[in-house]
Amino acid sequence: MSKVAVMGKEGFWSRNRKSNGYLLKKTARSFFLKIARALLLFGMCFLILQPIFNKISLSFMAEEDLYNAMVIAIPEHFTTDNYLMANRFMDYTHTLFNTLAVSLSIAVLQIGVCTIVGYGFARFEFPFKKFWFACVMLLIVIPPQTISTSLHLNFRFFDIFGIFKLLTGNSLNLRNSMLPYYLMSAGCMGLKNGLYIYMIRQFFRNIPKEMEEAAYVDGCGTLRTFFQIMLPDAKPILTSCFLFSFVWQWTDGFYSKMFLGNITLLSVQLQQISEKLNYYLEHTLHQAGGASTGYIQCIVSTGTLMVIVPLLILYLFAQKGFVESLSSTGIKM
Amino acid sequence: MKKKKKYTGLQRRKAIAGYLFILPFVIGFLVFMIQPLFQSLYMSFSKVELGAGSVKMIFDGLSNYIRAFTVDTEFNRLLTEEIGRMSYNALAIMVFSFFVALILNQKFKGRAFVRAIFFLPVILSSGVILGVETNNSLLSDVSSLIKESTGNTSISGVIETILETSGVGGMAFEIVFEIVNGIYDVALASGIQIIIFLSGLQTISTSMYEAAEIDGCTKWESLWKITFPMISPLLIVNWIYTIVDFCMRSDNEVIEKISETMIVDLNYGFASSMAWIYFVIVIAIIGISSLIISKGVYYYE
Numbered sequence: 296m297s298k299v300a301v302m303g304k305e306g307f308w309s310r311n312r313k314s315n316g317y318l319l320k321k322t323a324r325s326f327f328l329k330i331a332r333a334l335l336l337f338g339m340c341f342l343i344l345q346p347i348f349n350k351i352s353l354s355f356m357a358e359e360d361l362y363n364a365m366v367i368a369i370p371e372h373f374t375t376d377n378y379l380m381a382n383r384f385m386d387y388t389h390t391l392f393n394t395l396a397v398s399l400s401i402a403v404l405q406i407g408v409c410t411i412v413g414y415g416f417a418r419f420e421f422p423f424k425k426f427w428f429a430c431v432m433l434l435i436v437i438p439p440q441t442i443s444t445s446l447h448l449n450f451r452f453f454d455i456f457g458i459f460k461l462l463t464g465n466s467l468n469l470r471n472s473m474l475p476y477y478l479m480s481a482g483c484m485g486l487k488n489g490l491y492i493y494m495i496r497q498f499f500r501n502i503p504k505e506m507e508e509a510a511y512v513d514g515c516g517t518l519r520t521f522f523q524i525m526l527p528d529a530k531p532i533l534t535s536c537f538l539f540s541f542v543w544q545w546t547d548g549f550y551s552k553m554f555l556g557n558i559t560l561l562s563v564q565l566q567q568i569s570e571k572l573n574y575y576l577e578h579t580l581h582q583a584g585g586a587s588t589g590y591i592q593c594i595v596s597t598g599t600l601m602v603i604v605p606l607l608i609l610y611l612f613a614q615k616g617f618v619e620s621l622s623s624t625g626i627k628m
Numbered sequence: 629m630k631k632k633k634k635y636t637g638l639q640r641r642k643a644i645a646g647y648l649f650i651l652p653f654v655i656g657f658l659v660f661m662i663q664p665l666f667q668s669l670y671m672s673f674s675k676v677e678l679g680a681g682s683v684k685m686i687f688d689g690l691s692n693y694i695r696a697f698t699v700d701t702e703f704n705r706l707l708t709e710e711i712g713r714m715s716y717n718a719l720a721i722m723v724f725s726f727f728v729a730l731i732l733n734q735k736f737k738g739r740a741f742v743r744a745i746f747f748l749p750v751i752l753s754s755g756v757i758l759g760v761e762t763n764n765s766l767l768s769d770v771s772s773l774i775k776e777s778t779g780n781t782s783i784s785g786v787i788e789t790i791l792e793t794s795g796v797g798g799m800a801f802e803i804v805f806e807i808v809n810g811i812y813d814v815a816l817a818s819g820i821q822i823i824i825f826l827s828g829l830q831t832i833s834t835s836m837y838e839a840a841e842i843d844g845c846t847k848w849e850s851l852w853k854i855t856f857p858m859i860s861p862l863l864i865v866n867w868i869y870t871i872v873d874f875c876m877r878s879d880n881e882v883i884e885k886i887s888e889t890m891i892v893d894l895n896y897g898f899a900s901s902m903a904w905i906y907f908v909i910v911i912a913i914i915g916i917s918s919l920i921i922s923k924g925v926y927y928y929e
Contacts, residue, residue, distance in 0.1 A: 332731060339728070340745045342815055347752070408652045415649025419642050427650060430657055436868070436914060437661070438876050440883050441903045443890065445667035446660070482656015492653070517645045539750075548756035562756045599757060606751050614744050 347600075354378065354597040361589040377597040384571040385564040385598060391605070394545060394561045397473070402540040404480045405488055406533060412483055413495030414521060418507065434489035443553060450475040450554070476554040486547050491536045498532040499525065534616040542606055561602045568598045672901035685897075692901035703902060706881045711909065717814065718870045720807045725818040725866065729825035730855070750819035817873065821866045828859035857926040864918050864925060871917075875910050882906050 311318040348368075353361075357372035365371075381387070416428055479485055483492060502525065510520045526533075544550075551560050569591045610617065647654075670685065672692055677684040696703050732743055807814065832855065840850045874880070886906070890899035 329736070332734075332736065336731065336742050339815060340742060342812055343745055343748060346812075412650050412653040415646050415653075419646025419649060420639070421643035421646035424646070427654065431653070434657065434661065436872055436911065437665070438872075438883070438903075438907060438910070440876070440886055441900075441907045442661065442664040442668050443887070443903075445664040445671060445896075445900070447890070448896065449664060449667070479656065479660050481652060482660050483653045484656045484660040517642075542751050543754050546751075546754045546757050566756055603752060603757065610744075610748070610751055614747075617747060617750070 350596040350600050353593050354600055356593060358587075358590050358593070361593055377593055378601070380572070380594055381568065381597040381601055384568050384575070384594070385561065385601070386559060387601060390559045390561050390564055393558055395605075397558065397560060398541050398544040401476070401480055401485065401544050402537055404477065405483070405485045405540050406491065406537045408481055408483055409488055409491040409536065410495055410526075410529070410533060413492045414499050414525065416492070416496045417499030418525075431489050431492050434484070435487075435493065439486075439549060443549075446475075447553065473554070473558065476550060479554075486540075486543055486550055491540065494536060495529070495532060498529055502528060531616070534613070538609070538613055538616050542609070545606060546602070565595075565598050565602050569595055668900040669904060671897050672904050674897055676896040688897070692897050693905070695898060696902050696905060702885060703882075706885060707906065707909070710880060710882050711913070714871065714874045714913075716803050716807060717810070717817070718867065718874060720810075720814045721818045721821060721870050722863070722866060724811075724814050725821035726825055728818070729822050729829055730851075732822065732826060733829045746822055747819050749816040750823075753816040753819070817870070820873075821870060824862055824866055824869070825859060828862040829855070832858045860925045861927060864921050867921060868914055868918060871910065871914055875906075 307318070352368045352370060354377050355373055355375070356366065356370040357374045357376070360366045360370050360372055363371065416424070416431070476485070480488075483489075506524060507520060510524045515524065546562055548562050548566060551562050552566075572591055572594050673687060673689065674685045675688040675691075677686070728746060732739065732746065836854050836858075837850055840854060845853070876883070882902070883906075886899050886902050889895050889902065893899075
């Protein structure tokens with residue numbers, strides 16, 4: 296910096312001559328690198344955003360536009376019928392509130408429990424700690440599909456040590472209620488919960504021990520230390536995990552399909568939208584052959600857009616919570 | 629409770645408090661993971677019959693496994709295909725996310741905006757949306773239409789034909805082409821990995837780079853001598869995450885087959901035997917590969 300300040304009075308070319316052409320080479324190189332980087336980044340950003348743009352333009356097209364080779368991005372017959380259609384098939388407002396309630400409650404429950412567990416792993420010494428933590432790692436690695444078969448049966452014929460069978464003569468069928476998934480969430484077995492425990496533990500481990508000791512010396516109990524000293528510090532990582540949990544629950548198809556059968560959720564509705572469209576066209580409008588591929592895709596795109604728009608709005612406002620706080624955590628092995 | 633000599637007084641109290649804190653996990657793990665895990669293992673060795681109010685499991689030996697490997701026409705093919713796809717896609721994702729993290733760690737105008745876009749896939753490519761995305765046949769129809777009308781002038785297509793006609797092509801090139809054509813999938817799958825690499829890059833102190841620069845180190849050298857060793861512990865984290873993420877994606881064909889067998893055919897025994905084969909293979913891959921990577925990891929304290 297100081298070099299530039301001293302030589303700043305001279306012209307660029309005289310400085311270049313003094314350095315035997317090094318300055319010119321360096322400036323040119325950094326300039327080209329900048330251009331290359333900008334092009335590369337623009338290309339990759341376009342790559343990621345293009346499907347969204349594509350969906351937006353598709354969603355406003357009338358059916359004849361889809362097969363018109365001249366129409367690529369801007370619809371010729373601008374229409375909002377697709378939204379009305381998708382709304383009808385997904386029962387949008389009702390489903391939206393359902394999804395919102397489920398995602399929100401599950402995310403709160405999961406992150407609450409994961410915080411407690413993560414704190415336990417980070418700040419306490421107890422026998423078999425390594426073993427239990429290995430179990431957390433195992434939890435991250437085991438695909439839930441491995442146990443889905445037996446979970447399926449377990450909740451179909453749910454019973455705690457045969458108590459219900461003794462009382463009512465029959466086991467409970469919890470397959471079509473929310474209870475199993477809430478129970479699983481309370482036991483840290485929900486979607487990607489191992490990952491949340493891992494991240495939260497990583498954060499709590501980095502808090503200096505002196506903080507805790509000072510609290511103990513001042514007469515703070517274990518619980519009070521946790522709630523009043525540690526939790527306020529952990530806000531960024533908790534928001535981060537909460538947002539992830541919320542978003543992943545929102546789009547999750549596996550657990551939703553398995554446990555939340557009778558509650559209409561956006562993710563499940565979205566998967567069924569093309570079938571519903573076909574059914575509607577065949578049986579209500581009596582169109583032979585159902586919907587054309589293009590039209591199905593058009594409605595599916597519209598539906599997808601309607602599912603992700605709330606998430607995009609959330610991301611717009613909470614982008615910092617998603618990214619910055621997570622990258623400042625310092626995840627380590 | 630077994631009382632150890634090591635844990636007395638305050639230590640013992642803290643140990644108990646620690647167990648109370650992780651209690652939800654312990655209970656959940658035992659009830660919703662270990663128990664179903666063993667049950668599904670047992671199921672995979674038996675014939676499951678669904679009755680009106682109960683399940684009957686008849687021990688059937690290895691027949692489900694034999695069926696998966698020898699009788700079933702799809703399973704072997706799907707398994708090898710998925711694992712092949714996983715291995716080169718995971719490599720591509722690692723390289724891509726490292727590269728992007730390096731760029732995003734530099735200072736330039738609009739960095740926050742670009743970062744925001746790169747993490748968008750974390751939201752957009754999760755769960756069912758990915759599955760809906762992949763069978764979006766209209767998009768492929770449109771692109772093939774464009775290809776036809778422009779006379780096959782996509783850059784990768786031209787290079788592909790040049791290399792094929794000149795005779796240097798082969799398996800290796802095919803994989804490269806597949807990755808290049810699937811760069812969209814790679815970009816979509818690498819959101820979290822970029823965040824993890826970025827977090828590692830931000831912990832490297834700038835004084836290291838300054839010292840290296842004063843000693844005459846070029847940027848390229850400091851990339852390999854400082855940056856790479858410093859974030860090498862994150863390589864394992866990312867590698868495992870990538871593989872696990874790939875295995876659990878809803879558009880994974882093996883997973884699709886398993887859930888179809890379970891939900892549509894109601895053949896629980898066969899489904900769980902396939903799930904177990906898949907699970908064991910994935911665990912083996914993760915274990916072996918992270919053992920190899922961990923040999924080269926450098927821990928800086």
